[in-house]
Amino acid sequence: MNIRELNNNHSLNQDKNIRMLEIKDLHVSVEGQEILKGINLSVGAGELHALMGPNGSGKSTLAQVLAGRDIYQVTAGEVLFEGRDLLALTPEVRARKGLFLSFQYPVVISGVNNIYLLQAALNARRKERGEEALDAVDFLALVRNRLQAVQMDESFLYRPVNEGFSGGEKKRNEILQMLILEPILAILDETDSGLDIDALKIVAEGINNFRTPQRSFLVITHYQRLLGYVEPDWVHVISEGRIVKTGGPELAHELEERGYGWLQGGQPDVTIKAAIGP
Amino acid sequence: MTSDRQTIDSITSQEYKYGFVTDIEQETIPPGLSEAVVRLISSKKEEPDFMLQWRLKAYRRFVQLQADNKEPHWAKAEYEPIDYQAISYYSAPKDTPELSSLDEVDPKLLETYTKLGISLLEQKRLTGVAVDAVFDSVSVATTFKDALAEVGVIFCPFSEAVQKHPELVEKYLGSVVPYTDNFFATLNSAVFSDGSFVYIPKGVRCPMELSTYFRMNAAKTGQFERTLIIADQGSYVSYLEGCTAPMRDENQLHAAVVELIALDDAEIKYSTVQNWYPGDKNGVGGIYNFVTKRGACRGVNSKISWTQVETGSAITWKYPSCILQGDNSIGEFYSVALTNNYQQADTGTKMIHLGKNTRSTIISKGISAGHGQNTYRGQVKIMPGATGARNYSQCDSLLVGDQCGAHTFPDIDVRNSSARMEHEATTTRIGEDQIFYCRQRGLSTEEAVSMIVNGFCRDIFRKLPMEFAVEAQKLLELSLEGSVG
Numbered sequence: 001m002n003i004r005e006l007n008n009n010h011s012l013n014q015d016k017n018i019r020m021l022e023i024k025d026l027h028v029s030v031e032g033q034e035i036l037k038g039i040n041l042s043v044g045a046g047e048l049h050a051l052m053g054p055n056g057s058g059k060s061t062l063a064q065v066l067a068g069r070d071i072y073q074v075t076a077g078e079v080l081f082e083g084r085d086l087l088a089l090t091p092e093v094r095a096r097k098g099l100f101l102s103f104q105y106p107v108v109i110s111g112v113n114n115i116y117l118l119q120a121a122l123n124a125r126r127k128e129r130g131e132e133a134l135d136a137v138d139f140l141a142l143v144r145n146r147l148q149a150v151q152m153d154e155s156f157l158y159r160p161v162n163e164g165f166s167g168g169e170k171k172r173n174e175i176l177q178m179l180i181l182e183p184i185l186a187i188l189d190e191t192d193s194g195l196d197i198d199a200l201k202i203v204a205e206g207i208n209n210f211r212t213p214q215r216s217f218l219v220i221t222h223y224q225r226l227l228g229y230v231e232p233d234w235v236h237v238i239s240e241g242r243i244v245k246t247g248g249p250e251l252a253h254e255l256e257e258r259g260y261g262w263l264q265g266g267q268p269d270v271t272i273k274a275a276i277g278p
Numbered sequence: 279m280t281s282d283r284q285t286i287d288s289i290t291s292q293e294y295k296y297g298f299v300t301d302i303e304q305e306t307i308p309p310g311l312s313e314a315v316v317r318l319i320s321s322k323k324e325e326p327d328f329m330l331q332w333r334l335k336a337y338r339r340f341v342q343l344q345a346d347n348k349e350p351h352w353a354k355a356e357y358e359p360i361d362y363q364a365i366s367y368y369s370a371p372k373d374t375p376e377l378s379s380l381d382e383v384d385p386k387l388l389e390t391y392t393k394l395g396i397s398l399l400e401q402k403r404l405t406g407v408a409v410d411a412v413f414d415s416v417s418v419a420t421t422f423k424d425a426l427a428e429v430g431v432i433f434c435p436f437s438e439a440v441q442k443h444p445e446l447v448e449k450y451l452g453s454v455v456p457y458t459d460n461f462f463a464t465l466n467s468a469v470f471s472d473g474s475f476v477y478i479p480k481g482v483r484c485p486m487e488l489s490t491y492f493r494m495n496a497a498k499t500g501q502f503e504r505t506l507i508i509a510d511q512g513s514y515v516s517y518l519e520g521c522t523a524p525m526r527d528e529n530q531l532h533a534a535v536v537e538l539i540a541l542d543d544a545e546i547k548y549s550t551v552q553n554w555y556p557g558d559k560n561g562v563g564g565i566y567n568f569v570t571k572r573g574a575c576r577g578v579n580s581k582i583s584w585t586q587v588e589t590g591s592a593i594t595w596k597y598p599s600c601i602l603q604g605d606n607s608i609g610e611f612y613s614v615a616l617t618n619n620y621q622q623a624d625t626g627t628k629m630i631h632l633g634k635n636t637r638s639t640i641i642s643k644g645i646s647a648g649h650g651q652n653t654y655r656g657q658v659k660i661m662p663g664a665t666g667a668r669n670y671s672q673c674d675s676l677l678v679g680d681q682c683g684a685h686t687f688p689d690i691d692v693r694n695s696s697a698r699m700e701h702e703a704t705t706t707r708i709g710e711d712q713i714f715y716c717r718q719r720g721l722s723t724e725e726a727v728s729m730i731v732n733g734f735c736r737d738i739f740r741k742l743p744m745e746f747a748v749e750a751q752k753l754l755e756l757s758l759e760g761s762v763g
Contacts, residue, residue: 067718071710091717100718107715110706111733117719120729124720160733177719 018083020045020185020216021066026077028058028065035061037241038077043185046213050227050252051220053238054260059220060104062238063189066218067101068094081185095121096128100183102174104190108162114173115157118143118180125181146179150206167194175206186210187218192226204229224256237263306369311362313337316468319368323437323471326444336457336467349461353624354653354685355593357529357566365500365531367469422486431515432477433488436504439475446477450508454537454574454601462533462595463570466502470535473503478513478544487743489518492534500531507537509544511577516547518746529557529592534569542577542604547585549742550598551750554590556757561620561649564592571598572628575607575636583610584627585741587750589757592621597655599628602636602664609638614735614750616757617650617682626656626687631664631697640671643735646682647758653685660697668698676734677707678727678758728755 021043028036035058043049053059065072066079068091079086081099089097109117123133134142147154150172162170171191178186188207192200207217207230219232227235227249235252237245237260244263245251255263307318316337320330343349344362426433432443440447457467474490492503509515532554538546548571557564567590573582584598600609611627629638644652658669675684686703708730716726732739732751739747 067714069714091714092720092722095718095720103715103718107709107711109712109715109730109733111736112729113733116729116733117716120721120725121719124725128720181719 019043019080020047020082021086021218022080023062024078024080026062026065026079027075028061029073029075030061030071034075035072035241036065039238039241039243041236041243043216043218045184045216046211047233048211048217048219048230050232050235051218051238052222052224052235052252052255055222057238058241059222059238060189063101063104063187063218063220066094066187067091067099092124093128095181096125098125098182098184100178100181100186102171102178102186102188102191104193106162106165106170106174108160110160110163112161113158114161115143117161118157118177121177122180143180146176149179149209150176151202152176168196168199171195171203172199175203179206179210184214185216185218187220189220190222191219192221192223200226201229224252227252239263306366309364309366311337311340311365311367311469315367319469319471322368323440325437325440328444328448329440332452332457333468336464337469339458340461340464340468343461343464353593353595353655354651355595355622355624357593357622360529360531360566362465367500367502368471370471425485429482429485430479431482431484432475434475436473436475436506437471439506443475443477446508447475447506450506450537450539451504452537454539454572455535455570460570462568463535466504466533466535466570469500470502470504473505473534474507474519475505476507476515476517478507478509478515480510481512482510483513484515487516487518489520491520500533502532503534505534505536506539507546507548508539509541509546509580511541512543513541514545514547516549516743518549518551518743520551520553529564529566530555531566531568532591534571536569536571536598538571538573538582540573540575540577540580540582540604540607543579544577545581545583546573547583548573548598549746550584550586550588551742551746551753552586552588552590552594553753553757555592556590556621557592557619559619559648561592564621565590567591567594567596569594569596571596572601573599573609574601575604575609575633577607578604578633579606580604581608581610583608583612583741585612585738586614586625587738587742587753588613588615588623588625589753591623594621594623594625596625597627599630600638601630601632602638602667603632604636605633606635606637607633608636611638611640611642611656612738612741613642614645614738614754615643615652616645616647616754617652618647618757620649622651622653624653624655626654628657629659629669631658631660631667631669633664635666636664637668638670640669640673641737642671642673643738644673644675644684645678645731645734645754645758646675646684647678649681651683651685653687655687655689657689657691658699660692660694660699662693664694665696667694667696669700671699671701673701673703674734675703675705676731677705678731680707727758731755731758 019042023039023041026036026039027034039062051059061072065074074087086094119139126133143157152172162173165173171194174191191203195203204226232249235247235249236243239260307315316333320333455463457464476488478484507517538548540546554565554567575582582600586598588594598611602609609629613625615623615625617623626642627640640656642654644654646652654673656671658671660667671688673686677684684705688701690699692699708727712730713723713726717723731754739750742750
């Protein structure tokens with residue numbers, strides 16, 4: 001660890017110049033086809049950014065690249081996570097340092113109980129922070145508390161990860177994991193899709209109660225639905241691998257009314273830099 | 279993908295921890311199989327005539343089977359022909375006269391077992407496990423003999439049983455696995471040199487776990503042990519065997535026979551943690567584990583339960599089976615078999631239902647990694663007299679990476695229409711998406727694979743005695759190192 005990194009560690013969130021997440025001219029390809037064509041995005045501590053766009057615009061690709069999925073090739077650009085080169089870190093190190101991805105399609109792991117994965121994940125995160133593993137009693141107390149927040153039954157803990165879960169249960173399970181792991185940057189990939197109105201409210205409340213001045217969110221969504229319950233600081237529209245429009249919460253409503261058509265094929269919006277400046 | 283593959287490779291290629299050789303003076307007879315060799319083994323053991331005659335019958339049959347080219351090759355395993363004349367059929371640490379206490383055991387032997395994590399010292403009673411240790415061809419020490427004798431349990435080397443309890447040996451030897459049973463059982467019957475013998479008298483619940491540790495040390499030898507366990511009426515015993523061998527470039531043959539007999543209301547629980555040397559990561563060397571294991575539930579309400587964790591051996595050919603003769607008798611088979619690198623395993627069970635209301639359960643978990651090939655082969659047979667018989671079979675295969683294979687050959691033969699049969703089978707692959715999901719939650723690739731594999735095997739590990747379940751879990755992690763893709 002060099003001196004700059006040491007400084008970074010000590011000054012996290014206090015140094016207003018260090019953004020939580022800074023994406024600069026990011027180009028990403030999969031199997032030779034370019035999906036992201038120069039993404040620029042800057043998320044400050046405590047901010048909630050919504051990333052909206054039609055299907056196939058590259059929203060999920062961006063989420064997967066940020067989490068470290070290696071089927072995507074980054075061909076140009078850089079990503080800084082609290083000032084560190086994010087792309088140089090393995091997926092598990094990103095996670096341990098507080099980057100959390102709520103999966104669009106949570107994965108089934110047969111034979112592994114939910115609680116077991118939760119415990120292993122939490123201990124990995126705590127270890128990174130120099131904390132000791134929680135003992136069984138404290139761990140269970142924490143988990144029970146978080147279960148209430150997402151209105152999940154304790155029996156969830158003893159079912160195999162996502163096996164036989166309904167769509168809504170899977171998404172709530174993702175939020176449960178987020179609440180337990182306490183990330184500093186949460187990327188929620190279509191967490192609202194497939195939720196009925198009650199589940200949507202529960203998830204939204206989970207997010208709202210979880211917002212702090214230190215914690216940032218990147219909420220990826222196709223519809224404006226979730227944003228009716230979770231107030232974003234910024235809304236970005238992505239189309240064909242580029243961010244074509246950035247605005248405040250009102251942009252989401254506009255999209256709901258007008259659709260994406262009027263933005264597609266547009267050039268990167270010159271107001272972005274100004275809009276997301278400090 | 280690349281980084282996962284590399285981690286998997288580095289895990290799978292982990293060194294075999296038990297691969298050391300003990301430098302001890304050994305008496306090994308020259309390689310080759312002949313009537314003279316069979317007689318020599320019998321005379322070294324100072325066996326009564328009935329044993330010698332039995333061996334000779336087996337030997338002659340083996341010669342005939344060889345002449346008729348009857349070595350079985352139906353297993354899904356490929357290997358070079360075995361030269362039975364190149365194997366030495368007897369090897370023993372030198373100077374092993376009657377030992378009256380463990381103090382007389384060669385310290386190097388004790389050191390070997392300490393390295394293997396087995397305490398032969400009676401002071402360490404805390405473990406509460408009586409151990410019989412078989413080093414190459416002979417049994418070197420049996421612990422807790424006295425404590426067991428108090429309740430009438432006989433637990434001793436097979437060769438000792440032949441001399442001290444010939445009536446029991448003569449009555450039961452070959453009664454479940456006759457010397458004519460199959461090629462390798464016939465060979466074993468001719469040349470077996472030692473093994474363990476257990477007799478639990480009527481109504482006795484064996485007060486501790488019994489355990490045998492098999493160690494193959496000498497080069498170019500085969501190990502042919504024979505285990506015979508008799509649970510008399512209303513008795514219970516839990517027995518565990520473990521196996522290791524040094525790393526050697528050539529393949530070594532292990533052809534053991536295990537016979538279990540459960541009389542009325544008796545129960546035998548037999549657990550195996552098999553970790554013979556599996557060969558190196560290119561498939562060079564390793565043990566050929568060609569073993570015949572069978573239990574007879576002879577009495578009413580009797581029960582035999584096999585649990586095996588198979589992680590070692592270059593080739594495994596083994597089908598621990600139950601013959602359910604007694605009415606209401608129960609047979610169980612719980613198995614975890616892991617193949618990594620170039621290992622091949624063809625394993626499963628046979629449940630033969632003869633008595634009324636007999637029940638059997640088969641749960642087989644096969645894990646294939648690297649270039650490993652894993653085969654489940656099982657037979658459930660309901661005979662005409664087995665009214666009300668029930669079987670439940672479940673065969674699950676887990677693939678790690680994309681170079682390995684899993685195969686399932688179930689055979690169901692029902693001759694009584696009242697039978698109830700269930701068969702479930704699944705094949706899953708540890709997917710990149712599962713590993714990525716776990717990594718996104720902060721687990722390393724190794725941790726993710728080991729968590730998924732352990733979850734897959736959990737039902738089986740639960741069947742093992744506690745301390746061995748922990749051991750089995752560690753073993754699995756070690757055997758998997760370097761295996762994800």
